[in-house]
Amino acid sequence: MTPREKRIAGFVAFGALVVAVAVFPAFVSDFKAREWAYVGIYLIALLGLNMLTGYTGQISLGHGAFMAIGGYTTAILMAGNEQFGGPISGGMKDIYTLPLAGLVAGAVGLAFGLPALRLSGLYLALATFAVAVAMPSTARRFAEWTGGGQGIQLSGLPELTGGSVEDVDILGLSLSPNRWLYYLSWSIALVAYAVAWLVLRGRTGRAFRAVRDSETAAISSGVSLARYKTLAFGISAAFAGVAGGLFALGTASVSPDVFPITLSIFLLVGVVVGGLGGLSGLVFGAIVITFLPLWAQGQDLGSLLPQGIVEETQKPGGSSIVFGVVLILLMFVLPNGVSGLFRRAGQAIAKRRYARSE
């Protein structure tokens, strides 16, 4: 495909995605719409993480912590933390808190990006992993801000649209709370998708890729490593922050258990499965990290294996075994993620067309 055709194909695919997202809830149950809302939320975080890990080459195992920062920002702005002895009285409407959640997380991301400049590869992975691991106990320790282990409850608050039980009236439509969450997160996800595409196609995206491919070559061509690495950290943390804010609205509460270490791990898995350095596969990455754990939970280890190997089925832990094994197998069969699969398909089509034109 020529670059022009490619761009047109991209626009058509994006348009199709918008239409699909808009009509999708009509075909699924209210409960399923809620699960798909989480796909949208994860997609936002994955778009951010991919900018950092896929395009700039900086591994982050701590993006759950940035989501937590966004989630706590949203919750504190809505409910306040005066009841725990904190300084903020709250009272902000939920959707207005989301940009602020992005800003706060983005600022923390920029601040973390500065020391992270000195780290690369696995060292950065370790440092960010440590951040994610330390987040829950830090939140518990500073209880006057975060509500400690109990966290902050949002359900029933007037600031939460619909209070998570009533129907929401918007643009002349009446939406159930689950569908409202679906449309809210997917509208933001689509905007985030467009923003990510705009950032990555231009000068900034080129600089990111230069940093990833060879730091030395990037410096020699006048690309400031410090500037672009911290920028990538900031933007990707801001995306994660918005996703975290939405996550808090979805669960209608925040607490250390809402953002466990596994969240950070899932995000990295989503990016790797989706395919580093491509946007189209990320939707699949988001679907995998939403539904694979749910699917694994529904699996009966006894029925997956030949009969007689396990006697007692339906014991706790079986779902984790299935999840872990599927994860390893995915890495075996999809070395470059779903995006890589798309790229290979595109190359095959181009090759066939070239052969025919001769």
Place this chain on the structure above:
Amino acid sequence: MVAASFAEFAQQVLSGLASGGIYASLALALVIIHRSTGVINFAQGEMATLSAYIAWTLTFNHGWSYWPAVALTLVISFGGGVAIHRVIIRPVERGSVLRVVVVTIGLLVAINGFVLWRWGGEPQLLESPFGTGTVQFQGVILTRHEVGTILVALGTVGLLWLLFRFTKLGLAMRATAVNPDEARLVGVRVTWMLALGWGLAATLGAIAGLLTASSLLLDPNMMVAVLIYAFAAAVLGGIDSPVGAVVGGLLLGLILSMLSYLSQYQAFSWFNEELKLPAALLIILIVLLVKPSGLFGKPEVKRV
């Protein structure tokens, strides 16, 4: 009064060193794998948990006595480590580091699930091989288990040092770590050396798991925090330096136990158990910023 508080202080130092010994063993496992394969094995802690459970089930369900059970566990762990490298790690070793990271994460989740599935979530008691009594020296009271832990950590390091320094196998393993291509040219069977490294690491992890299980309780998630401390220890000592891992582990145990000890005083009263993990994180961050190569590591030099 002064003497009593000195004894208390010394006691705190030694029990810090004892938990440091556990961190050191697991950190050493991480370092061995990182040195040879350039990979950080996120599943190291869970592999250790699995080993501890194997030892427990041998003694508890199959009536083995303690030391044969430990010996068999170490052998099984070694074989398991070699098998994991051959079957799961080798196919993804070439190519992006991230793939290996995700594979070890998958392994972490799967092993954790297996332990929970096979043995359930209730904590189990694994007795200490060193007995339950205490050792008293000049007013300093230590459990025999703490003394044993320190000795085992030092003994393991000594054995490894002998292996790497004085045997042909150790030399081949070091050559593989330094330059796999040239090692292959002089006839070292590189992939087997790597698998051997994984086996050794799994054995070290098993030791750490056994020591942890008998100082706390045997529990499917017991190694999660220990793994983070081991990361911190490995980074502190220099992630490519075995000596560094041991010194880093002992030092970390010491620092954390000192912080707990000092928290009885006004100036450190902000510190509590919740902050132990964040403190380890802070150590990782400070070391990475001030001296990324760690205390004993060589700085990485990049050629263009």
